[in-house]
Amino acid sequence: MFSCLLLGLLALFFFQSSVSAEHRRLSPENLLVITAATEETDGFNRFMRTAREFNYTVKVLGLGEQWKGGDVARTVGGGQKVRWLKAELLKHSDNKDLVVLFVDSYDVIFASGPEELLSKFSRLAHRVVFSAEGFCWPDQRLASKYPEVHSGKRFLNSGGFIGFSTDLSSMVQQWKYKDNDDDQLFYTKIYLDKKQRAKFNMTLDHRSRIFQNLNGAxxxxxxxxxxxxxxARNVAFDTLPVIVHGNGPTKLQLNxxxxxxxSAWTFETGCGICDEDLLFFNEAPVGSLLRLKPSPAPCIIAPMLSKHGKLWSNFWGALSPEGFYSxxxxxxxxxxxxxxxxxNVPYITQAYLIKGSVLRSKxxxxxxxxxxxxxxxxVFCRSIRDQVTAKNINKHSQTENYSKIFEDENNFVEQPCPDVYWFPAFSEKMCDHLVETMEHNGQWSGGSHKDERLAGGYENVPTVDIHMTQIEFEKEWLKFLKxxxxxxxxxLYPGYFPKAQAIMNFVVRYRPDEQPSLRPHHDSSTFTINVALNSKGSDYEGGGCRFLRYDCQVESPRKGWSFMHPGRLTHYHEGLPTTRGTRYIMVSFVDP
Structure with a gap:
């Protein structure tokens, strides 16, 4: 009796060891992600972006085909996905080492990579794992037939499952239904069949270790x-799911x-996707605009507009259950x-760009x-949410290093001359846009003492310039100063509290054949800022600024960086000759 018991325990030990060893051998090279999508929507592109971030290998089924699986957002359907999967898995039915992950794409994002996914799959110690949810869909009469669970979600959801290709292939070969029949009901009946559940060694991810379905959660x-x-952290089970699925009416929460x-936005790096899918172009007469690539750019995009000093804006970050502001x-x-x-927001107004192809089709x-x-x-935003995805862009033109001035002055503020400070102010794009706007305006002064733009009609130290008032940007510029x-x-100047008022705000253009330099002078200001708008070497040669009293000069201004120096009395200065090309600077005489 003892020897039989010992043999039984040894057999169990070796069986468990073999299963564990099988799972320990799993590697990302033997993982294939399969999804279904008939067109490249914003949701699909988001899914693929997160898949690329973690280096998943993804096979997309049905791209470019007509969807015949029914309106799954409102009723049953989705069988077409099973038919596609059935055909695809036949190609891998003999690959015993291959692990297949099937997920939806339009409403799914990856939160972690293949290593964590396979590790969690291994620890569940089953050959097929389906995601779980709190609702029995589409046939609530089947709820009583589900196995009881002590903790977690009880019911199967077909929006995500993982298993060995041999088992999954054998499972989906049973499909013999119509494209608009329900895929979740098909998988549910297999799971509820005790013999099949044992045959395929199936379980559900009850505690959202791998799959997080948002509906009801x-x-x-x-x-x-x-x-x-x-x-995304599940606080009910204290788990970090690998995959987040916005099933049912939870698309806005997934967004x-x-x-x-x-990593779309983090505290350390800020926006991680703002520079994706952008092109910049310069076509007369519109100057510099933001052009979106035909794909995969959002179908609709809007600027972030707000009232100064108030929380009113042109977008809502969420909706109430009744569809109003939240x-x-x-x-x-x-x-x-x-x-x-x-x-990605549910409501925008006032200003937005829409792809013409979307207006003409969907x-x-x-x-x-x-x-x-x-x-x-x-009504407009609800139509957009039903058909496409609305996005709101909020990208300011300041350089990413501006805020670091206050965190680490020693590394982000320089002092090339006494009481002359140099710090980052603009992004390169802001510089380019400002120059292009001025050139498009084209109303450059002649550089003479006579200047009808000034109250007295006389300029003591004239330059070839355009004032911010000429491009109707004076108020915005004064807001920037403040x-x-x-x-x-x-x-930088402790004890001085600026009013940030300025009458003279202008872009200066220096050219060898126009006005190459500027004679020594004092500025009519308490302090002056001078922002370089293009780059020495590539755009021009020469140039710079010399402070005569200190015999100190700065000959290589950095694009987007601003000088700040006292105006009257101490900082008598001159503009050094530009010998080639065109040099642009933005100047403000602050607190005159």
Whole structure:
């Protein structure tokens, strides 16, 4: 009796060891992600971006084909996905080492990589694992047939599952139904069959270790900011799921999570996707504009507009259950420019760009603005949410190093001459846009003493320039001086509290054949800022500024960096000759 028991225990030990060894051998090279999508929507592009970030190998089924699987957003359907998967898995049915992950794409994002995924799959110690949710869909009468669970979600969801290709292939070969029949009901009946559940060694991810379905669990999921990445954390089970699925009516919450997960925005790096899919072009007469690549750029994009000193803006970060305004957790920090990025939001108004192809196709048969009992902008945004994805862009033109002036003055503020400070102010794009705007305006002064733009009609130290008033940008520029330059002034000149007022704000152009230099002079200001708008060497040669009293000069201004120096009495200076090309600078005489 003892020997039989011992043999039984040894057999169990070796069986468990073999299973564990099988799972320990899993490697990312033997993982294939399969998804289904008939077109490249914003949701699909978001899914693929997160897949690329973690180096997943993805096979897309159905791209370019007509969808015949029914309106799964409102009723049952989705069988077409099983038919596609059935055909694809036949190609891998003999590969015993291959692990296949099947997920939806339009409403799914990856939060972590293949190593963590396979490790968690191994620890579950089953050959097929389906995601789980709190609702029995599509047939609630089957709820009583599900195995009881002591903790976690009880019911199967077909939006994500993982298993060995041999088992999954054998499972989906049973499909013999129509394209618009329900895929989740098909998998549910297999799982509820005890013999098949044992045959395929199936289980559900009850505690969201791998799959997080949001429907019915929105309140359980919060953002977890880690170093240079963001995870979705399930606080009910204290798990960090690898895959987040916005199933059912939770698309807006998925959009909110996707604004951060896995690295769309982090505290360390800021916006991680703002420079993707952008092209810049210069075509007369419109000057410099932002051009979106035909794909995969968002279908609709809007600027972030807000009222000065107030929390009013042209977007909503969230919606109430009734479809009206609700404040998202990050709304205030976005409006106050503490978080600058590309945000997927449910409502925009006032100003936006829409792809013409979208208006001519998806939105051509939709009543965009009219519905009884609703404001036109709300009707418009709901139509957009139903058909495409609206995005709100909030990218300011300051250089990314501006805020570091206050964190680390020694590394981000230089002093090339006595009481002359040099610090980052503009991004290169801002510099380019300002120069192009001025050249498009073209109303450069002649560089003579006679100047009708001034109250007295006389300029003591004339330059070839265009004032900010000429391009109707004076108010915006004064706001820039007050909000960005004044704090730097207070830090660099302790005890002085600037009013940040300026009458003279202008862009100067220096050319060898026009006005190459500027004679020695004092500025009519308490202090002056002078921002270099292009680069020495590539755009021009020569140039710079010399402070005569200190016999000190700066000959290589950096594009986007600003000089700040006292105006009257002490800092008598001159503009050094530009010998080639064209040099542009932005000048303000502050607190005259």
């Amino acid at each position: 929105v309140e359980e999921v919060v953002l977890k900011f880690e170093r240079s990445k963001v995870r 909110y999570l996707g604004n951060y997960v896995p 404040r998202s957790e990050d709304y205030i920090e976005i409006v106050q420019a503490k978080r600058i990025g590309l945000w 939105l051509s048969q939709v009543s965009l603005y009219v519905e009884e009992g609703m404001d036109p902008d709300m 909000e960005y330059i004044a704090p730097v002034t207070e830090k």
